[in-house]
Each structure stands twice: as structure tokens, then as C-alpha cells.
Amino acid sequence: MSSRILGIDIKNHFVNGVVVRTGFKTERIETHFQVPLAGQGEFEEKLSDAIKKIVDRIDVKDIFCQVALPADWIIYRNINIPIKGQSKIRQVLPYELEPLLAQPADLFAFDFLPVVINETENGNHMVAAGVEKVRLKACLGVLAAAKIDPDVVTAGSCALASCLPKVADIPEQAVLVTMDGGTAGIYLLISGQIGMARVFTFPSGKKSEAAIIDTNLNQTISAFEERSHLEFVPQNVYLNQDATIEQTGIERELIEKYDYPVKSVDISAAADLPIQSTRSTWHSGQMNNALALVLVRTKGIKVLDFRRGDFGKRIFFSEQRPHLIKTAVLCGLVLFLAILALILDGYYTRKTLRHLDKQVATVFTTTFPYVRRFVDPLQQMKVNIREEKNRIDQMGVAEREVSVIDILNDISRLIPPKMDVTLTGVTIGPENMMLSGHAEHFDMVNDMRAELEGAAWVDTSVISSANQDKTGQRVDFKIKLVFKTNAASQGV
Numbered sequence: 001m002s003s004r005i006l007g008i009d010i011k012n013h014f015v016n017g018v019v020v021r022t023g024f025k026t027e028r029i030e031t032h033f034q035v036p037l038a039g040q041g042e043f044e045e046k047l048s049d050a051i052k053k054i055v056d057r058i059d060v061k062d063i064f065c066q067v068a069l070p071a072d073w074i075i076y077r078n079i080n081i082p083i084k085g086q087s088k089i090r091q092v093l094p095y096e097l098e099p100l101l102a103q104p105a106d107l108f109a110f111d112f113l114p115v116v117i118n119e120t121e122n123g124n125h126m127v128a129a130g131v132e133k134v135r136l137k138a139c140l141g142v143l144a145a146a147k148i149d150p151d152v153v154t155a156g157s158c159a160l161a162s163c164l165p166k167v168a169d170i171p172e173q174a175v176l177v178t179m180d181g182g183t184a185g186i187y188l189l190i191s192g193q194i195g196m197a198r199v200f201t202f203p204s205g206k207k208s209e210a211a212i213i214d215t216n217l218n219q220t221i222s223a224f225e226e227r228s229h230l231e232f233v234p235q236n237v238y239l240n241q242d243a244t245i246e247q248t249g250i251e252r253e254l255i256e257k258y259d260y261p262v263k264s265v266d267i268s269a270a271a272d273l274p275i276q277s278t279r280s281t282w283h284s285g286q287m288n289n290a291l292a293l294v295l296v297r298t299k300g301i302k303v304l305d306f307r308r309g310d311f312g313k314r315i316f317f318s319e320q321r322p323h324l325i326k327t328a329v330l331c332g333l334v335l336f337l338a339i340l341a342l343i344l345d346g347y348y349t350r351k352t353l354r355h356l357d358k359q360v361a362t363v364f365t366t367t368f369p370y371v372r373r374f375v376d377p378l379q380q381m382k383v384n385i386r387e388e389k390n391r392i393d394q395m396g397v398a399e400r401e402v403s404v405i406d407i408l409n410d411i412s413r414l415i416p417p418k419m420d421v422t423l424t425g426v427t428i429g430p431e432n433m434m435l436s437g438h439a440e441h442f443d444m445v446n447d448m449r450a451e452l453e454g455a456a457w458v459d460t461s462v463i464s465s466a467n468q469d470k471t472g473q474r475v476d477f478k479i480k481l482v483f484k485t486n487a488a489s490q491g492v
Helices: 043-057 086-100 133-145 158-167 209-228 250-257 267-271 284-298 317-367 377-393 397-414 442-452 485-489
Strands: 003-010 014-023 026-036 064-069 075-081 108-114 124-132 152-155 173-180 183-190 193-201 236-241 262-264 421-428 432-439 458-468 475-483
Touching: 003 284, 014 043, 014 284, 026 043, 026 284, 043 133, 064 133, 064 158, 064 284, 075 086, 075 193, 075 209, 086 108, 086 124, 108 133, 124 133, 124 193, 133 152, 152 158, 152 284, 158 173, 158 183, 158 193, 158 267, 158 284, 173 209, 183 209, 193 209, 209 250, 236 250, 236 284, 250 262, 267 284, 317 377, 397 421, 397 442, 432 442, 442 458, 442 475
Parallel strands: 003 064, 064 152, 173 236, 236 262
Antiparallel strands: 003 014, 014 026, 075 124, 108 124, 173 183, 183 193, 421 432, 432 475, 458 475
């Protein structure tokens, strides 16, 4: 069964797109296009007009879609977070990035790519990227109005940078330079992954674009080496220029600057994808990133993806229909077996209950031989047990209750109100008691133990357990308090 995948690469002045049809062991480029963002309105209006033209040109029904946002919308940061687990990293990522941003972190949607650069280095090295939520929301709104719900929304040329090492034979250390109008991106590629990313604009002036690229490349390499403690010497520089950029001899200038090769990128040739439409209209510089958006899906390549949390994709029924049918069949089978089990269980339950009724009657007459008449053995047993308990309580338990109250009062007094501590259980034995609850952090648990050890009736205290709860936000604990000998003698 074949499927169609649409890659939409949004630039500041154009929208580039590629549609790839996949089948059994076959892939081909079905169509490609470039639609200008024309007009005098806001960017959102121009993007909406361009998307409408795309929808008029191709059928977007039952099509998978991958989208790249303009490169200058994206901020990149390289950080180390000494935490394991993707979900935990995502929780702390905004707080780790906050000091590195000019605006509050809650204004951005973030994602990250882990980078293995030095196995001996502590912490997790990663490339993090963010986009303003208002821009992401506006873009998704424009697409939704055209009945397009993208599976992935990624950053600039991240798809191309992630795809290039997977489909082309590139060296262990290489650089990808992308140019789109007045914006350029630099991606350091190491061991098939993005080691560092930077986006910058070309300032007005007499300095050549090649010289500006060279300056930013050297700065990026220096920053990477300082952070990773690893020497980076690129063996190749790969250049991707939008075909709309006037050819200024940048490639030639870069070749003259560097001892290593400078090559133009052509992902379609590297992936050996046939083009169904006219080959003469295919400009690799324009279409590389749009095609890479498709390939990251077909080849299972990890990319930055902002469709998470509040911006997560709502999965359509049509996409999940085969899985739902299988699930429905399995549910039907399970339901049949469950009904059969209930019928059989009911039979055996009734048989067991008759047997238990006989046992209850035997236990009752053995325990309470003085009761000659029984109508409801279970209820009568509860009544008799309650009467025995009340009799025992009247034999001196009152003194014990006073002592327990004093202890609970001390606990309430010794725990300062400023401590964010919640007690969930108190178990009192003859020689010790166990407190259970949850606190804000591990140090607070130890502080509370130290405070309670100052009670007159406490001999020693021990933290039996202290572990982070499932949310990772609080600590569940148990503290054991051993009574002094005189306290135990009082009936505690």
C-alpha cells in the first residue's frame, strides 16, 4: 500500500514543497513546487495565501505532512543537563535555558537533540532549540485552516542537517552551511549528528558573505571545542544555497579560504530518488530541506520537533484506522472470553459461598459457644467483637490515649510551619513509631528528622526511606522514631 508524504519548507519569502510517494521498496518524488509569499499584508496573511495555492495544486487528503519553520525564527543553545530520561529533561529544559534567553522561557516552545561527544564527560550534552509560541500557534492555525495537520514541525534546516549524514557518505567531522536570503545557518556535524547549530543574518556593509560565514564558522567551532573539550577539524564543508540567491561566487570564495573541500548539497541525488516531474525545474538548493523533511519520516531520522505538549498533534481516525480495526477485533474476543469467565466464575462462586457459610457457622459457634441463637452469623460476630473491644478499652487504655495525644502534639509543634512537609501516615507501636509523608526535597526530610529527635520521648531517629515520587517534584519518606525506655513504659 502506497502513501504520500508532503514536506513544507517555510522561508521568509517562499514556501518550498516536495511530495514523495512511497510504496513497497520504492520511493519517488511525485511533485515539487515553490510558492512566493507575495503581497503587502502580515506574514501570517501571506503564508495563508501561499498554503491555499498549495492545497489547490495538490490533494492533501490522507497525506502525511512535515513542516520546517523559517531559520530566523529559531534560537539555538548548547547546554549540559546532568539528568537522565527524555521526559525529565523536557521538564527542566525551560528552567535551564531561562538564563540564556533575552525573553522569559514560557514564551517559547522547546525541543532538544542529545549529542554524544565525549563518553567521559559528566552530564548530557544537547542541542536545544526554541521558537516563540505565538509564531508556532499562528503557523499551525494557517495549516489547520487548509486541513493540514503536520506530524512534525521542526527548526529551519535541522531536517537537512540531520538527514545529510544518513543518506550521503560524509566524513566524521563536517560542516553544513545553509543560505536563505539574508539568513545563514551553520551546523557542525560530528559522528552523524548535529553537534552545534547557529543561525545568523548578513549585516549590511562591504564585508563579503563568504568572509561573514568564515567568521561565524570559526566562532562556532571555538564554542564547540570549549564546551565539548574535543578538537573539531572539518574535513568537508557542505553548502546549500537557495536558487533564488544571486550567485555571488560564495562557493568559490570558500574554496579559496579552506584547505578542505567545499561541496554543494543535492539530497535527491544522494538518496537516489527518481523525480516524476520535470527534472529541469528541480533546484536542489531550493528543495533540499523540503525533501529532507520527507526523508526523516521514511528513514526514521530523529529531528527537533515542536509538536509537543500544548502543540501536540491530534491523531486522525483515518491514520489509525487499521490499528483501530485490529484493536476492535481483539476487544471483541476479550469481551467474549470475559463473559464466559463470568458465567463460570458465578457457578464456582455460588458453590464456594455455600461452603463458606458452613465454615462461618462453625467458627461462630466455636468462638461464641454461649450464643444459642444465630440468624446472621457475620453481623452477630461483629457485634460481639465490638463489645469485647469496648471491654478491653475500659481496662486502662485511657492512659495510653493521653500519651499518644501528647506525642502527636509534640510532632505538630516541632515541625516548623515553613517546612513544606505533608504527613500521610502515623503508626505507633510499643517501642517506636513510623511517620510517612512527602516533602519538597531530601534536605527537608533530614531537617525534619533532626527537629523531631529533639523531643523528650525520642531516643533515636532514622530515615527509613526517601525517594522521589513519580512526578519527580517531591520526595516520599518514612522516618522511624525509637522511644526512650521511660516513654515505652508509659504505654506508648
